[in-house]
Amino acid sequence: MADVIASNETILVVGAGISGLTAALEAAECGKQVILLEKNPAIGGRVSQLYRYFPKLCKPACGLEINVRRLKANPRVRLITMAEVTAIDGQAGDYTVSVHIRPRFVNENCTACGACAEVVNQEIEDTFNYNMGTVKAAYLPHNAAYPQRYLLDPSLIGSPEAQAAKAVCKYDAIDLEMQDEQLQIKAGAIIWATGWKPYDAAKIQAYGYDRFENVITSVEFERMMDKYGPTGGRLLRPSDGKEARNIAFIQCAGSRDQNHLPHCSRICCMASLKQSTYLSEQYGQDSDARASIYYIDIRVIDRFEDFYRKVQADEKVHFIKSKVASVVEDSSNGDVILHGVNTEGYHRYANHHDLCVLAIGMQPSVPASKINGGIRGDSSGFIELDINNGAIFGAGCASNALDVNRAAQSATAAALYAIQTVNRVARAEQTMIGE
Amino acid sequence: MTEPKLGAYICKGCGISERLNCDQLAQVASSEGKAAVVRQHPFLCSAAGVEMIRSDMAGQGINQVVIAACSRRAKTEAFAFDTVTTSRANLREGVIWIRPDHEDNQETTQEMAADYVRMACAEVQQMRQPGGNTETGVNKQILVVGGGISGLTAALESAAAGYHVLLVEKSAALGGWASKLYRSIPTREPYADPQDTGVELLIHRVQTDPQITVYLNSYCNRTSGAPGQFSIDISTESGATHTVNAGAIIQASGFTRYDASQLPELGYGQSPDIIDQAELERLASAAGTEGSIVRPSDQAEVKAVVFVQCAGQRSNQPGHLPYCSGFCCNAAIKQAMYFKDNNPSVDTVILYTDLRTPGNGEDFYRSAQRKGITFSKGKVTSVVPGKQGAEVFFDDLILDTQTSIQADLVVLATGQIANAGIDVEHVTSAEEPTDKTAISVLNLSYRQGPDVPQLKHGFADSHFICFPYETRRTGIYACGPVRRPMDMAQARIDATGAALKAIQAVENAVLGRAAHPRSGDLSFPSFRKEGCTQCKRCTVECPFGAIDEDENRYPLFNESRCRRCGTCMGACPVRVISFQNYSVDTVGQQIKHVEIPDEMDEKPRILILACENDAYPALDMAAHNRLSYSAWVRVIPVRCLGSVNTIWITDALNSGYDGIMLLGCKKGDNYQCHFVKGSEVAHDRMSKISDTLEQLQLEKERVAIHEVEITDIQRLPALINDYADVIEKIGMNPFKGF
Amino acid sequence: MEKSASKQPPPTTTAEKYRNNFLREVEDNVEEGEWVKMCIQCGVCSGSCPLGSAWEHPPQELFMMIRAGQREQVLRSDSMWMCTSCYNCIVRCPRQLPITHIMHGLANYAHRLGIAPAQNPTRRFAKIFWDNIAHSGRVNELLLSIKLYFMNGFGEGIRMAYHMAGMGFAMFKTGRLDPFGLFMHKGIDNAKELQTMLTKAREIEDRRRGLGLGVAVKAD
CATH class of the missing domain: 3.40.50 (Rossmann fold)
Incomplete structure (x- = not known):
């Protein structure tokens, strides 16, 4: 691993979600050398956990498949998973980046045959499913995982099961001695694409995410629709496994709120509109299932408006202009009761629902202040385009609250900024050679 | 060899x-x-x-x-x-x-x-x-059409990466709409105040950049060629024309403002004191930093101004725009600040139904409130002009009342309309004549029409969420408000992304490689001229308009425009089109080499032609989950269902296959086919195959086509097994052994 | 200071619709009134209020009414008098408006203008309490209770006293109630000085808000 070939004409991309992947591939398809780092064992980031995209309601796995094929076919991108940046030294055109790589305990011999998982019984939290279930400690993160290689959880190491897994592998793919590694990478420019994380819902005390089982976040709800997700693709509420047929969506859960996130997270209105269509998908057009969307403003710009109108036309989706004041639980049946006031004409409500979904706000996974000792970002921690940031460029949701399409645009633009830097380096070196 | x-x-x-x-x-x-x-x-x-x-x-x-x-x-x-x-x-x-x-x-x-x-x-x-396309151009210049914010940005960012740029602007000056603005929406923290548009600096940088050549008062009179070898006739108003070459094109042709005179109910045209946002920019520029904005009717200082949001937008009414232009809420805030910053005692009211200031726009909204701009959730029903000013009637949706405000000036937030040129698909697909007033932007000499196909509402956008720069005219990238209504900050990011794609297109064209989604593919289509009947199906069906006709009416492939989907190959009735590594024979021979058991063996054979991007991976994932499906099937991955030639179907039936399944992506308005129309044309062709089945006296069930998604991991095996049951029910193909 | 008499319009003035003159009046005269313009009409305050159903116009609606220039409806309303200072609204408001303080500010302003609903029990309690404590610097609890019992007439007072007799006796037994306190209430030392301080404080407060002294303070 230590022999990563890189120079100051290399572009380093940090994060292999949709933005990092896009930036890496777009730059590489311009002929540039790219090193792509991913913290997780598989690429795809947050979008690989989405069930459908708005507004087309298509599957994120489809676009990821194309990107993975581009990646496999392109020798100019070097992907390193389970890797995180620990330090950046140098300046634009000449960075040395220190990278820490966690051990996977499975090497490149792995054929994804799954024999190791068969002999391991120990289970760990399933982070891919937001800890809504468990997964075996020898596992492939998900169906479409790339690299298509298993990994062993560190907690398994030293146990007899780890030895059993090693013994059952016919391909010598399990290496229990694998250690943490440190790597130094040269790069001319850095694209920072570490994406976003959901705001900590427990901090919104009045909504009881930490107290009521049937209050969940939008990202968790998304996982429930996946046939291979924690509920096998069914909208079953956590408290009793009952089908959720009367679902509340609370908008601005954390966003547009100076007590939490001051910015508008942009995607949540469309996300809830999208999720409201899951009810028809799950229960059929003519079912009694219904969705209630509690909102301040429905923020769906440009042709997303078409989608909004389509959902508005659905009698089973109700819109209530209200920031929900509080959520309480009906302890007799686990229902959630939403209290508040519909401010369009002042109507007080106490509405019962099977399940409450918080349209959770978006915050940068790594705030700008934590990158290279602090680079220029806004007060929410999103990276700004700034000359003082040298050749460190934010891409996707590391730079703003963006939907997938805009994140890909941002990543494509970031790829050009990086190329401008490395082309300058190349021109300067050519000039020097010329002399 | x-x-x-x-x-x-x-x-x-x-x-x-x-x-x-x-x-x-x-x-x-x-x-x-x-x-x-x-x-x-x-x-x-x-x-x-x-x-x-x-x-x-x-x-x-x-x-x-x-x-x-x-x-x-x-x-x-x-x-x-x-x-x-x-x-x-x-x-x-x-x-x-x-x-x-x-x-x-x-x-x-x-x-x-x-x-x-x-x-x-x-x-x-x-x-x-595959050896790579040898018909490559080597021109690496980037042509930018449009000299507004998007075009200026695309030009500068391309030049900064080391590429020469030709910038064509139809008017006499650079700057576009941005140069008509007094101030712009803030793009940096604290997002509190209107900021300088920065357009003067951009213009200056473009004019002084030795890598950028500017053509004013000019337009693209004729555009031909392909990535790496575009040839463009640039004409001036006076009629002078000269030809330039470019490797890729960025179309930043911007927008036209909606004609507010279509909004008589909002009083536009009935009083000089009822204006749109663009006109307010003019008033604000005239007032400058010292003076106050005056109302047009009597030049008196405006003491009360009302902004009417969504004017003729987000509406189903004929003549209105169905979409939201996205920038107007922030623009109204900015314009209200023109008044408040000059004189805090001016009353400024913004009437909106949803205040749409996504992202950091929330800070700008807060700043506006701090400055005393009043926001009221209200639906405007009419604006009635007075002798001076006007009265705005609206439903206050919070207080649930019908009410009105008197204003010295009323500003209507009207939308953006894309300058996307001629709607080429409308021309070819519908009988009714297209908008005759539309003027082509690129004047492409392409067989499929003079402009880039439009997606929706007249915008030349990508249909793909993951791939915003997907274009149906390889090497031509739209950016800015021509592809989606947007503000300046978004336009600048968009233009930078488009510049990268243009650079990528020229770099790939030089090497003879395909563009997205088969990036790097070195195969390309060729055809056997002597067999061609000049039926033109390939030229019509190519989703990317890559195929023209040569002077002898034979197809001209323009390999650098080709995306290697094989739709032409599937379309060709005489099977003369092929790729080096993907052809009628590479698949046809696979079909032929499956051993077909004797009818008495009762072992049916089912051919599955599966889209390699979605259906095939879904089958793989089914296997990883150890789901089982019928042993009768033989699966062949195809680049796209569009590449499926009906000869494969008829040959398979003739050689004794009992059933054929085609597994492709979703078609229709929300199509998920990566090659745009491949799935659609496959469905068309298969609907015609039923005639053939009838002639052969075969059951129509013997050919089935399905739309599947990559995540149909459980559905696909079930679909296959159900189909195997159907085949068993209708019995063996009588053509076995012939 | 350019504060003029127009900042203190007579109670009958009608504010122009949506023309901000009432909003400005509130900003100038109501404690924390400058926050009213920051409301985004989300309604979390209205929904969070434990006494919400008792409000004819919940806080967020009052803010909209202020912006709409509904001066009379706002100031003559008893809604803001419903606030019990639980602070639920303040902690939840996404714009961090000090809603509780604004409600008290509005109530206080209406009271000063003399247009607050005269029979509003909250207002009357507040006045009884204030008079009680301002008199001696320490609350005379027994007197306060009696005044409250008899607030709505003699018969009502007797009924109330009878109803509460058991509790009163229990409190007396445990030493929590001194019947002599009614006549021999021990206030603070030198209550006169307290009253001087309060008068001075009111003067400063009024001057800060640009209010003429004693314009409406006497209104009951």
Whole structure:
């Protein structure tokens, strides 16, 4: 691993979600050398956990498949998973980046045959499913995982099961001695694409995410629709496994709120509109299932408006202009009761629902202040385009609250900024050679 | 040319040798597959296994390789041999993992595996190593059409990466709408105040950049060619024309403001004191930093101004815009600040239904409130002009009342309309005449029309969420408000992204490589001229308008515009179009080499042609989950269902297949086909195949086509098994053995 | 200071619709009134109020009414008098408006203008309490209770006293109630000085808000 070939004409991309992947591939398809780092064992980031995209309601796995094929076919991108940046030294055109790589305990011999998982019984939290279930400690993160290689959880190491897994592998793919590694990478420019994380819902005390089982976040709800997700693709509420047929969506859960996130997270209105269509998908057009969307403003710009109108036309989706004041639980049946006031004409409500979904706000996974000792970002921690940031460029949701399409645009633009830097380096070196 | 020499390599790992008789497969490869070298290996993807293949290539002159192991999607990097043609027989995901491990299944499972080995051997013998398109242009200049914010940004960012830029602007000055603005929406923290547009600086930088050549008062009179070799006639108003060459084109032709005179209910045109946002910018510029904004009717200082949001937007009414232009809420805030910053005692009211200030716009909204701008959730019903000013009638949606405000000035937030040129698909697909007032932006000499196809509401946007720069005219990238209503900050990011794609297009064109989504593909279509009947189906059906006609009315492929989907190949009734490594024969021979059992054996054969991006991976994932499906199927991945030539269907039926399934992506308005129309045209062609079935006196069920998604991991095996039941019910194909 | 008499319009003035003159009046005269313009009409305050159903116009609606220039409806309303200072609204408001303080500010302003609903029990309690504590610097609890019991007439007072007699006796037994306190209430030392301080404080407060002294303070 230590022999990563890189120079100051290399572009380093940090994060292999949709933005990092896009930036890496777009730059590489311009002929540039790219090193792509991913913290997780598989690429795809947050979008690989989405069930459908708005507004087309298509599957994120489809676009990821194309990107993975581009990646496999392109020798100019070097992907390193389970890797995180620990330090950046140098300046634009000449960075040395220190990278820490966690051990996977499975090497490149792995054929994804799954024999190791068969002999391991120990289970760990399933982070891919937001800890809504468990997964075996020898596992492939998900169906479409790339690299298509298993990994062993560190907690398994030293146990007899780890030895059993090693013994059952016919391909010598399990290496229990694998250690943490440190790597130094040269790069001319850095694209920072570490994406976003959901705001900590427990901090919104009045909504009881930490107290009521049937209050969940939008990202968790998304996982429930996946046939291979924690509920096998069914909208079953956590408290009793009952089908959720009367679902509340609370908008601005954390966003547009100076007590939490001051910015508008942009995607949540469309996300809830999208999720409201899951009810028809799950229960059929003519079912009694219904969705209630509690909102301040429905923020769906440009042709997303078409989608909004389509959902508005659905009698089973109700819109209530209200920031929900509080959520309480009906302890007799686990229902959630939403209290508040519909401010369009002042109507007080106490509405019962099977399940409450918080349209959770978006915050940068790594705030700008934590990158290279602090680079220029806004007060929410999103990276700004700034000359003082040298050749460190934010891409996707590391730079703003963006939907997938805009994140890909941002990543494509970031790829050009990086190329401008490395082309300058190349021109300067050519000039020097010329002399 | 060297003699073809086939090597077949059978992997025994991952349970293959436990489930299958590998010696028999080796026998099939050598006797039927005509493999010169056949080897088995316990762990073929290991370094030693791959080395074994490489040494045969070097030592034995093997130049056709069959890997009988796992799916082509697994271990792709290990088996990437770029000097030989390679085919994969999918024994793992395609056979042993989808068949239950049971004694009763042994025979059928082995038959399945043997067929896949036959098919791989047959395919690889038909494949040629693609050498890359040689009809490449080498021009790396970037042509930018439009000199507004988007065009200026695209030009500067391309130049900063070292590329020469030609910038064509139809008016006499650079700057576009931005230069008509007094101030712009803030793009940096604290997002509190209107900021300088910065357009003067951009113009200055463009004018002084030695890498950028500017053509004012000019337009593209004729655009022809392909990436790397576009030729553009640039004409001036005076009629002078000269021809330039470019490798890629960025279309930043911007927007036209909505004609507010279509809004009589909002009083536009009935009083000089009822204006749109663009006109307020003029008033604000006239007032400058010192003076106050005055109302047009009597030049008195405006003391009360009302902003009416969504004027003629987000509306179903005829003549209104159905979409939201996205920028107008922030723009109204900015304009209200023009008044408040000058004189805090001016009353400024913004009437909105949803205040749409996404992202950091929330800070700008807060700043506006702090400055005392009043926001009221209200639906405006009418604006009635007075002698001076006007009265705005509206429903206050919070207080649930019908009410009104008196204002000295009323500002209507009208929307953006894309300058996307002529709607080429409307011209070709509908009988009613297209908008005659539309003027072409690019004047492409392409057979499929003079402009880039429009997506929706007249915008030239990408249909793909993951791929915002997907374009249906390779090497031409739209950016800015021509593709989606947007503000300046978004336009600048968009223009930068488009500049990258243009650069990428020229770099790939020079090397003869395909653009997205088959990026890097070196194969390209060629055709046998002597067989061509000039039916023009290829030129009509190409989703990317890549094919023109030459002076003798033969198709002209413009390889650099081609995206390698094979829709032309599927369209061709005389089968003269092929790619080196993907042709009517590479698939046709696979179909022919499946062993069709005798009718009495009661072993049906079902051919599945599966889209390689969605259906095929879904089948792979079904295998990873050890779901099972019928042993009767033989799956062939295709680049796109659009590439499926009906000859494959009729040949298969004639040679005794009992059923054929086509698995492709969603078609229609929300299509998910990566090649835009491939799935659509496949459905069209299959609907016509029922005539053929009738002629052959075959049941219509013998050909089935389905839209599937990549996540249909459980649905696909069920679909296949149901189909196998249907086939068993209708019985064997009577053409077996003929 | 350019504060003029127009900042203190007579109670009958009608504010122009949506023309901000009432909003400005509130900003100038109501404690924390400058926050009213920051409301985004989300309604979390209205929904969070434990006495919400008793409000004819919940806080967020009052803010909209202020912006709409509904001066009379706002100031004559008893809604803001419903606030019990639980602070639920303040902690939840996404714009961090000090809603509780604004409600008290509005109530206080209406009271000063003399247009607050005269029979509003909260207002009357507040006045009884204030008079009680301002008199001696320490609350005379027994007197306060009696005044409250008899607030709505003699018969009502007797009924109330009878109803509460058990509790009163229990409190007496445990030493929590001193019947002599009614006549021999021990206030703070030198309550006169306290009253001087309060008068001075009111003067400063009024001057800060640009209010003429004693314009409406006397209104009951």
